Amino acid sequence: MLTLAQGKENLRRLIDSLSEGSDRNESQTRFHIIDIVLKDCLGWEGEIEVENYEEKGFTDYELGSPRIAILEAKRQGRTFELPAGYSKKIVVDLKSLMQFSVETSNAIEQVQHYCSLRGVPVAIISNGTQYIAFLATRTDGKSIFEGDAIVFHSLENIYEKFNEIWQLLSIQGVKEYNLFRRLNNIEKGIPKKLSSYLLNYPKARYRSETQTSLRSLSELFIQDIVENxxxxxxxxxxxxxxxGELEQYSLLSKNILKKRYSALFHDDEHSPTLLPVKDKKHNNLTLDAIAGSLSHRPIVLLGDVGVGKTSFIKNLIYNTATSEFKNSITIYINLGSEGALTSNLKDFIIREIEEQLYEVHDIHLYDFDIIRGIYASEIIKFDR
Structure with missing residues (x-):
């Protein structure tokens, strides 16, 4: 495979071998210059078709297998004229190129026509020393001729900016869609989901015998242990x-619980401490400051199925925040395994809360003292 360094060295030899002022016809231009640039400098050797005929015309070069670019060759004497101030730019708008030069406009329209007939996305025109490349088909709702083009106005210009032409027009660069990203500004939008690059997605796939055996063993040895x-x-x-982040989340969750319940139980426990958000050396919020600010809000833990939400909570209960949970009234309801088949979710949750308060915390909701406390204000009003 041709490397970038080899391609640049071959281009230097080509520039040194060319005589100034030569006027080659189209076939000579292809043979002496374009062939060398494509094969020896940009690595398209073995993936070039020439003079390929399909409906309404011959194409000079079709690049790639399957074809991904078409290059239309013009005689060396036909210069693609650029507007003033554009000679130092690589990215130029197509409309300006076409309005400034009829010759360039005709060549651009010709190669774009070939690309649209053949379903090829990248169009290139060249007279041997100058190269103009653009997107001949678009899917972003923008007109072809309202887009931009990549322009290299001489072989010396290509040599000076060889890294860029390698990234954009070499066989590796085109296949990696670097030209599309440069001209389509793909980075400015939201990236596509990885699933969008998969054929026949979504698709049902059955487990192999090994996967089924591993699933059975995991349920036998792990799931049963966890549920015991x-x-x-x-x-x-x-x-x-x-x-990593799980450790930070555990510490933060522990501090939130500690701040939330510190004033509810024992008098000797300290209330939340006020701390500055930033000091002279640090600008970051401390965990205590964050926990104090969040202590009056609900905590919501979100995640996909099987990522470890339940294990994270169980670890908080048994390991990280054991003392905080011992000083708290904790109700744990697993809606996935216990509430999935219930016909009335509200009744199920209320029943679970009542049972856990009685069985785990020895609190009976119908004790006289609790009832009297709940309805204290109504009782006082009734007494009056």
Whole structure:
């Protein structure tokens, strides 16, 4: 495979070999200059078709297999004239090029016509020393001739900016869609989902025998252990691994819980501490400051199925924030495994709260003291 350094060296030899003022016809231009630039400088050797005839005409060069670019060759004496001030630019708008030169306009329209008939996205015109490339087909709702083009106005210009022409017009560069990104400004939009690059997506795929066996073993050895209340706490303590962002989230969650409940239980516990958002050395919020500011808000943990939300919460309960949960009234309801088949979700949740308050925290909602506390204001009004 041709490398960038080899391509640039071959271009230098081509420039040195060309005599000034020569006027080659179209076939001579192709043989002496364009062939060398494409094969020896840009790496298209083995992926070039010449004089390919299809409906309404011959194409000079079709590049790629399958074809991805068409190059239309013109005689060396026909110069693609550029407007004043454009000679130092690589990206030039097509409309200006076509309005300034009839010769250039005809060549651009010709190669674009060939590309549209053959379904080829990249169009190139060249007289051997000058190269103009643009997108001949678009899917962004923009007219072809309202777009931009890549322009190299001489072989010396190509040599000076060889890294750019390699990225845009070499066989690797075109196949990596670098020209599309440069002219379409793809980076400015939202990237496509990776699934959009997959053929026949979505598609059902059945597990292999090995995958089925591994699934059965995992359910036997892991899922049953996790769902066993006697072993759950030890399993989480021994097997849960905190690292990176998870460790930070655990510490922050612990601090939020600590701030939220610190004033509700024992008098000797400290209330949330006020801390400055920034000091002379640091501009970052401390975890205590963040926890204090969030302590009056609900905490919502979002994530896809199977990413570890339940394990994260269980680890908070058994490991990271054990003391905070011991001083709190915790109700744990798993809607995935326990509430999925219920016909009335509201009744299910209320029933679960009542049962867990009684069985776990020894709180009976119908105790006289609790009832009297709940309806205290109504009782006082009634007494009056």
């Amino acid at each position: 209340e006697e072993l759950e706490e030890n399993f989480i303590k021994e097997c849960y691994c905190e690292s």
